[in-house]
Amino acid sequence: MLTKRRMLLCTPLALAVFGAVQAGAKERVIKIEARKFRYAPNVIELKKGEAVVLELTALDFPHGFSLPDFKIRADLVIGKPVRVKLKPEEAGQFGFLCDNFCGSGHEEMAGTLIVKA
Structure with missing residues (x-):
C-alpha cells in the first residue's frame, strides 16, 4: 500500500514519463x-500509417475541403485554421477538392494526396 508521501513522490515521476511518451508521439x-x-x-505525400494533422486556412473566401475517400470534410473560414487528423491505412492516390463554390475557376481547385507504402 502506498503512503500519501510515496504517492506524492510517484505522481511527478509518472507524469514526467507519461509526458515524454506523449511528446514523442506528436503528429x-x-x-x-x-x-x-x-x-x-x-500535392501532399504521406507514408501509409503515418499520422498527420492537416491545418487548413482560407485566405480570401470561405472555402470548403473535401477528401472523400477518407470521409473528411471541413468548412474553412477566412483566417481561422481548421485542423483535421488523418492516418491513411492504404497506399494510393486520393483527390481532394473545394466543395464550396468560390467563383469561376472553382472546378480547378483540387489536389492529390499520395500515400506511399
Missing part, C-alpha cells in the same frame, strides 16, 4: 492554404 502538421482557385500545396 506531423501539414499546413495548407486555400485561395481562389487553388490549394498550396496541392
Whole structure:
C-alpha cells in the first residue's frame, strides 16, 4: 500500500514519463492554404500509417475541403485554421477538392494526396 508521501513522490515521476511518451508521439502538421482557385500545396505525400494533422486556412473566401475517400470534410473560414487528423491505412492516390463554390475557376481547385507504402 502506498503512503500519501510515496504517492506524492510517484505522481511527478509518472507524469514526467507519461509526458515524454506523449511528446514523442506528436503528429506531423501539414499546413495548407486555400485561395481562389487553388490549394498550396496541392500535392501532399504521406507514408501509409503515418499520422498527420492537416491545418487548413482560407485566405480570401470561405472555402470548403473535401477528401472523400477518407470521409473528411471541413468548412474553412477566412483566417481561422481548421485542423483535421488523418492516418491513411492504404497506399494510393486520393483527390481532394473545394466543395464550396468560390467563383469561376472553382472546378480547378483540387489536389492529390499520395500515400506511399
